[in-house]
Amino acid sequence: MSNLRGENLWKIYGEVEAIRGVNIEVEEGEIVVIFGPSGSGKTTLLNLLALLDKPTRGRIYLDGRDITDIGEREASEIRNRNFGFIFQLFHLIPELTVIENVYLPLWIREKNNFKINQYKKDAERLLEEFGIGEKANLFPSQLSTGEKQKVAICRSLICKPNIxxxxEPTGSIDKDSARVFFEMVKYLNEKMGITFVIVTHNEKFLHLATKAVYLNEGIIKRVEKIKKG
Ligand SMILES: Nc1ncnc2c1ncn2[C@@H]1O[C@H](COP(=O)(O)OP(=O)(O)OP(=O)(O)O)[C@@H](O)[C@H]1O
Ligand SMILES: [Mg+2]
Structure with missing residues (x-):
């Protein structure tokens, strides 16, 4: 499940037309990068595609199925089963340890307390893959920004998402962590087939993108397909 299509999407907040008639397609295996100045509607568009918000007008299709009008319950199930999220400020829960933050989505999905040890093992394995296994029992406040980002990435991966x-995943980290992040996206895309939709100001993402979408004042001005290899 990972072909997403937005058709004539509008999002209107009172007087503000944040998204104005956007058509966008995210195909399996793509790295779609959405560029645009502040206030151009990037986060709004991302939230519509990720089923975190509903369009005022227009349709959303997932693998050809019109899912615009599904209820919140089904939307959250689709998100939980198929999507992973990395937010700009990571949204880690300060009262939970690193490892608890990472397996939280899995617990939310299954709520099976008998499987907590399995959840922990899965989370541990991810943390180790990302080189922060020894931080598992610390709290987010005890981590550097780059480490927090890795925790957020592990959390986004725990449910084995398709997308x-x-x-703005590199918005608050230094250049070295950003480089690690680029490599990670490339690896996850090429080796694990994960599709990405990334919203950013960072032009360096152009090197990774298979499709660059330029948004301005709620309208897509240009779409560039980028051939790799
Ligand atoms: N919940 C909301 N209520 C009212 N207006 C909103 C809401 N969310 C966004 N907007 C408006 O919609 C427009 C687009 O906002 P959005 O957050 O999508 O921009 P953005 O491209 O992500 O900007 P940035 O790069 O600064 O994060 C802005 O004018 C913003 O003020
Ligand atoms: Mg934004």
Missing amino acids: IFAD
Whole structure:
């Protein structure tokens, strides 16, 4: 499940037309990068595609099925089963340890307390893959920004998503962590087949993108397909 299509999407907040008639397609295996100045509607568009918000007008299709009018319960199930999220400020829960933050989505999905040890093992394995296994029992406040980002990435991966949505993922980290992040996206896309939708100001993402979408004042001005290899 990972072909997403938005058709003539509008999002209107009172007087503000944040998204104005956007058509966008995210195909399996793509890295779609949405560029645009502040206030151009990037986060709004991401939230519509990720089923975190409903369009005022227009349709959303997932693998050809019109899912615009599904209820919140089904939307959250689709998100939980198929999507991973990396938010700009990571949204880690300060009262939970690193490992608890990572397996939280899995617990939310299954709520099976008999499987907590399995959840922990899965989370541990991810943390180790990302080189922060020894931080598992610390709290987010005890981590560097780059480490927090890795925790957020592990959390986005724990449910084995088909698509990862990332909103300005390198917005608050230094250049080295950003480089690690680029490599990670490339690896996850090429080796694990994960599709990405990334919203950013960072032009460096152009090197990763298979499709660059330029948004301005709620309208897509240009779409560039980028051939790899
Ligand atoms: N919940 C909301 N209520 C009212 N207006 C909103 C809401 N969310 C966004 N907007 C407006 O919609 C427009 C687009 O906002 P959005 O957050 O999508 O921009 P953005 O491209 O993500 O900007 P940035 O790069 O600064 O994060 C802005 O004018 C914003 O003020
Ligand atoms: Mg934004």
